[in-house]
Amino acid sequence: MKIDTHIDKFRRLDEALKHLRPDEDYELWIWTAMNACVNLLNAALHRSGLTDASDSFHTQVEGLYARPDRTRGTTSDAIHAPGDVMHAGQPVLATPLPDTIACASSALALIEGLREPFVRGDGIPTAVETADWERAYRTCIRELSLVLDLAISP
Amino acid sequence: MNESRHFNKAMRIEHSLQSLDVEHFEAVIEGTMLAGTHWFNILLHRANIVGENADAMHAEFLSVGARRKIAVLLAEPLAALDEIEALRTTHVRGDMPDGAGAARRALACLAVLRGQALAGARAEPPG
Numbered sequence: 001m002k003i004d005t006h007i008d009k010f011r012r013l014d015e016a017l018k019h020l021r022p023d024e025d026y027e028l029w030i031w032t033a034m035n036a037c038v039n040l041l042n043a044a045l046h047r048s049g050l051t052d053a054s055d056s057f058h059t060q061v062e063g064l065y066a067r068p069d070r071t072r073g074t075t076s077d078a079i080h081a082p083g084d085v086m087h088a089g090q091p092v093l094a095t096p097l098p099d100t101i102a103c104a105s106s107a108l109a110l111i112e113g114l115r116e117p118f119v120r121g122d123g124i125p126t127a128v129e130t131a132d133w134e135r136a137y138r139t140c141i142r143e144l145s146l147v148l149d150l151a152i153s154p
Numbered sequence: 155m156n157e158s159r160h161f162n163k164a165m166r167i168e169h170s171l172q173s174l175d176v177e178h179f180e181a182v183i184e185g186t187m188l189a190g191t192h193w194f195n196i197l198l199h200r201a202n203i204v205g206e207n208a209d210a211m212h213a214e215f216l217s218v219g220a221r222r223k224i225a226v227l228l229a230e231p232l233a234a235l236d237e238i239e240a241l242r243t244t245h246v247r248g249d250m251p252d253g254a255g256a257a258r259r260a261l262a263c264l265a266v267l268r269g270q271a272l273a274g275a276r277a278e279p280p281g
Binding site: 119 | 155159162163166167169170171173174177178179180181184185188209211212214215239242243244246247248249250251
């Protein structure tokens with residue numbers, strides 16, 4: 001997707017996150033934080049020229065995109081050079097990441113790693129853990145904001 | 155994961171969804187997928203299609219054989235979860251128009267999944 005679209009999505013997801021509590025709503029908090037970060041990561045990767053801001057959407061299958069026909073309101077499957085990434089490191093990009101994006105990706109990977117124990121599994125987080133999650137979220141947003149020259153106060 | 159644990163997770167996520175509005179459509183659609191998948195797993199376990207030690211993660215990642223069985227035994231919930239997954243591509247990872255409408259569709263699909271899971275639970279409560 002286009003950079004501005006990713007930023008719009010980030011802002012909406014970040015706003016949704018403010019309605020959720022990491023200690024009470026941790027399943028949806030984790031998922032929403034992850035999606036917010038992924039959108040900002042994609043915007044930063046496009047801005048840095050590391051991936052293409054192509055008009056296609058990542059599907060659930062790594063490397064498979066859905067290309068929209070905006071007149072008909074339909075999509076068709078497509079495989080092309082990396083556009084949007086699905087998660088940190090998925091797909092692996094040919095070019096090494098700049099330090100800021102690498103730092104943000106590490107923070108995002110921490111959040112993504114919470115899916116198995118706390119969303120699909122039934123782990124219950126401690127206060128120390130949720131504080132770590134919020135710190136990772138803020139780190140990811142702060143680093144990517146630098147790349148995008150955005151004023152965001154997470 | 156067993157039925158009562160799926161039940162608790164689905165109910166927790168649905169409770170969190172109540173904090174959001176359809177204008178937060180990406181988060182709402184994702185929440186319906188998360189809760190809906192827990193309801194779907196209850197149905198799969200109950201039908202002995204997938205064991206409690208092998209939860210389905212996304213409907214499209216089921217084996218071809220499992221999907222064929224599910225299409226016969228659990229056609230309506232499978233269609234509901236497939237529709238939620240399709241909305242994720244077009245409106246969460248994509249920017250097709252009417253996100254709020256897509257969120258309302260996802261919530262309707264979630265109601266189908268919940269209804270089917272709870273209908274069975276009345277006859278045989280989770281335990």
